Amino acid sequence: MRTERPVLTRAVVMMAALAVMALGCSKKANPNPAWDSKHPDRFSIYTVNYPLRYFAERMAPADARVVLPVPRGVDPAFWKPSADAVQEYQAASLILLNGAGYAGWTSYATLPQARMVVTADGCRDAYLRTQQGVQHQHGPEGAHAHGVLAFTTWLDLRLAACQSGRIRDALIERMPTAKAGVSVEFKTLERDLLDLDERLRIVGNALGGQPLLASHPVYQYLADAYGLSIQSLHLEPDQALSEDDWKEVDAVLKQYRHEWMLWESPPLAATEAGLLERGVTAIVFDPGGQSPSGGDFLSVMKDNVARLECVAGVKPCR
Amino acid sequence: MKDSIYLAWRYLRHHRAKTLLLVLSLSVFLGLPLIMRAMSRATQRSLLDRAEATPLLLGKKGSSLDLVVEALYFQLKGAEAITEADVDAIQATGLALGIPVRTGLMARGFPLVGTSLDYFPFRNLRIAEGRGLAMMGECVLGAEAAETLGLGPGDALLTSPSTLFDLAGVYPLKLNVVGVLEPSYGPDDEAVFVDVKTAWVAEGKGHGHQDLARAGPDVVLKRKEGTVTANAKLVQYNEITESNVGSFHFHGDPSSYPVSAAIVVPHDEKSGVLLRGRFVDAPTRQLVRPAQVVDSLNKQIFRFERVLEIIVWTVGLATAVMFVLVMVLSWRLRAEELRTMTRLGGSRWKAAQIMGSEIALMVGASVLIAGVFGIVMAQYGETWLQNLILRGS
Numbered sequence: 001m002r003t004e005r006p007v008l009t010r011a012v013v014m015m016a017a018l019a020v021m022a023l024g025c026s027k028k029a030n031p032n033p034a035w036d037s038k039h040p041d042r043f044s045i046y047t048v049n050y051p052l053r054y055f056a057e058r059m060a061p062a063d064a065r066v067v068l069p070v071p072r073g074v075d076p077a078f079w080k081p082s083a084d085a086v087q088e089y090q091a092a093s094l095i096l097l098n099g100a101g102y103a104g105w106t107s108y109a110t111l112p113q114a115r116m117v118v119t120a121d122g123c124r125d126a127y128l129r130t131q132q133g134v135q136h137q138h139g140p141e142g143a144h145a146h147g148v149l150a151f152t153t154w155l156d157l158r159l160a161a162c163q164s165g166r167i168r169d170a171l172i173e174r175m176p177t178a179k180a181g182v183s184v185e186f187k188t189l190e191r192d193l194l195d196l197d198e199r200l201r202i203v204g205n206a207l208g209g210q211p212l213l214a215s216h217p218v219y220q221y222l223a224d225a226y227g228l229s230i231q232s233l234h235l236e237p238d239q240a241l242s243e244d245d246w247k248e249v250d251a252v253l254k255q256y257r258h259e260w261m262l263w264e265s266p267p268l269a270a271t272e273a274g275l276l277e278r279g280v281t282a283i284v285f286d287p288g289g290q291s292p293s294g295g296d297f298l299s300v301m302k303d304n305v306a307r308l309e310c311v312a313g314v315k316p317c318r
Numbered sequence: 319m320k321d322s323i324y325l326a327w328r329y330l331r332h333h334r335a336k337t338l339l340l341v342l343s344l345s346v347f348l349g350l351p352l353i354m355r356a357m358s359r360a361t362q363r364s365l366l367d368r369a370e371a372t373p374l375l376l377g378k379k380g381s382s383l384d385l386v387v388e389a390l391y392f393q394l395k396g397a398e399a400i401t402e403a404d405v406d407a408i409q410a411t412g413l414a415l416g417i418p419v420r421t422g423l424m425a426r427g428f429p430l431v432g433t434s435l436d437y438f439p440f441r442n443l444r445i446a447e448g449r450g451l452a453m454m455g456e457c458v459l460g461a462e463a464a465e466t467l468g469l470g471p472g473d474a475l476l477t478s479p480s481t482l483f484d485l486a487g488v489y490p491l492k493l494n495v496v497g498v499l500e501p502s503y504g505p506d507d508e509a510v511f512v513d514v515k516t517a518w519v520a521e522g523k524g525h526g527h528q529d530l531a532r533a534g535p536d537v538v539l540k541r542k543e544g545t546v547t548a549n550a551k552l553v554q555y556n557e558i559t560e561s562n563v564g565s566f567h568f569h570g571d572p573s574s575y576p577v578s579a580a581i582v583v584p585h586d587e588k589s590g591v592l593l594r595g596r597f598v599d600a601p602t603r604q605l606v607r608p609a610q611v612v613d614s615l616n617k618q619i620f621r622f623e624r625v626l627e628i629i630v631w632t633v634g635l636a637t638a639v640m641f642v643l644v645m646v647l648s649w650r651l652r653a654e655e656l657r658t659m660t661r662l663g664g665s666r667w668k669a670a671q672i673m674g675s676e677i678a679l680m681v682g683a684s685v686l687i688a689g690v691f692g693i694v695m696a697q698y699g700e701t702w703l704q705n706l707i708l709r710g711s
Contacts, residue, residue: 080560080564083449083452083453083496086452086453087449087450087452090435090450090452104564108453108515108558108563108566109452109453109454110434110435110450110451110452110453110454110456110513111435112434112435112436113409113416113435113436114409114436
């Protein structure tokens with residue numbers, strides 16, 4: 001009798017253990033919410049180019065963090081961020097995009113829609129286009145071209161002011177307590193931008209359609225806003241011009257007499273000399289898309305405008 | 319009393335087959351209604367939990383149940399789609415957050431769900447391994463999908479062709495697995511998450527190919543006034559990588575691209591009411607409250623459950639009658655054995671105690687088996703029953 005009792009006890013214990021195990025399994029885990037964020041304590045504003053960073057820095061409260069994570073020397077328009085960099089953007093409180101297809105990577109990166117503001121969208125009826133991309137056809141979709149929009153929108157300074165207005169709205173929406181400060185800073189920024197706009201309009205009138213050459217097709221909005229006649233080439237300021245490049249320059253000069261050529265940064269001395277031989281003076285008009293080595297967006301633009309005022313004879317050359 | 323239980327136990331052990339048969343019959347009789355009720359309640363609760371966690375759902379006008387099942391449980395496919403513009407419109411109202419959900423494609427048997435980054439915090443989904451989505455062409459696996467497929471960050475996963483015999487159809491897209499989610503004990507565990515743009519590429523709405531401006535004569539059929547026509551030799555990419563991602567593009571306006579549904583998360587209660595008001599008379603769209611839809615589904619299940627319960631109780635009654643019959647017949651067969659017991663000095667009461675102990679042991683074992691089985695089924699049968707209800711398979 002004694003030998004049989006443990007068998008019965010064992011069976012009961014096993015059954016009970018099974019029941020306890022099943023009960024234990026039935027308790028579901030309660031996942032902890034929140035998608036990781038590196039700086040949860042500070043309001044962070046991530047931008048895709050220097051003008052947006054500058055506008056945001058001018059208006060944002062002091063405790064906000066404004067970031068342009070593009071390495072120095074890399075054009076933000078063509079920067080390809082790593083997955084880590086994209087994740088930094090994902091963790092931002094606000095992401096400021098330029099619009100007009102600027103920073104192509106944003107179209108294939110996974111970004112939180114709710115925190116993105118496309119600053120130039122809605123500021124004008126339609127974006128300007130660069131020369132049409134090559135049309136091609138394959139498969140049943142018919143011919144199509146990957147349209148290329150001109151994206152240096154801030155060179156139309158009214159458009160830049162509009163973009164700033166979008167940033168102001170986004171900041172106030174997300175930081176209502178900072179409304180007064182943001183609004184005051186916006187007014188000052190808008191005044192600065194519209195002053196430059198006014199000066200550029202005078203330059204445009206003074207030039208009266210006089211043709212200008214440009215080393216790169218980045219001045220579409222400048223030309224459109226201020227009535228400038230700009231013909232663009234594809235030349236790099238830090239590279240010596242090849243024979244073909246010079247032939248192209250000569251061909252353009254043969255068509256129209258150009259006295260001035262806009263460059264994004266000072267060209268090589270040999271290039272400048274070659275242009276002077278042809279009666280063309282190189283003028284630097286820095287679009288300001290990248291962080292400047294000295295000064296800020298406003299000082300860069302002021303210098304640009306001063307140089308154009310000199311070209312147009314509006315003000316004496318410095 | 320102990321000796322009565324011992325004798326009963328010895329008797330039951332000696333007649334193992336009969337005891338086992340009776341215990342199993344009793345277990346089924348006791349357990350079936352319990353199991354049914356537990357499974358049904360667990361399933362209804364789990365369906366309702368997910369629905370209640372989803373404030374509003376925007377979709378094409380039609381069956382609201384199909385819409386909810388497709389967008390919340392990724393089970394059905396083929397409900398008519400709305401467009402990305404609808405999601406943008408929700409966002410533009412400033413009243414709610416719109417989260418697109420694109421379903422329809424599969425990846426090795428698991429539903430491919432195209433969505434936005436906002437989906438993950440909305441569903442409290444956290445990355446267990448690797449990282450979240452960053453670029454087009456990447457995917458994040460639900461815990462169950464990752465375990466079943468044996469995949470993790472750094473691996474690749476092919477989407478399944480939408481139609482097996484459509485040779486001219488869309489080629490499978492190779493997805494890079496970048497992360498695995500923590501288990502959430504819901505449909506998200508069995509999903510393969512991608513950016514909604516990746517889902518469109520997998521559907522063939524967008525593609526990447528070699529640069530035609532630089533393509534050789536073996537690829538180009540003709541070049542005429544800025545138009546290049548390529549032949550079938552044009553290399554189209556079936557994987558989105560860091561080097562070719564820039565070549566991927568969509569023909570047409572992406573805002574017109576299909577989205578199965580949009581999860582609408584109003585900023586507050588008032589915004590939700592305002593939004594619902596706007597869609598009351600919408601001719602082609604519906605904004606539903608998933609909790610209401612699932613609640614009505616649960617009511618249907620409850621009605622069916624009642625019918626089933628009546629059947630089960632009838633069968634149970636028959637089992638009980640059979641049990642009594644077996645016991646009565648057994649006692650008759652054991653009349654000689656009981657007489658011997660009396661001759662040895664055992665009282666009638668002792669005999670009754672032994673018989674009673676036999677019944678108590680069998681009923682006790684049956685209750686235990688039914689209980690354990692009921693708990694196990696309520697836990698693991700929930701997914702099976704959920705699939706049965708939502709998919710009918």
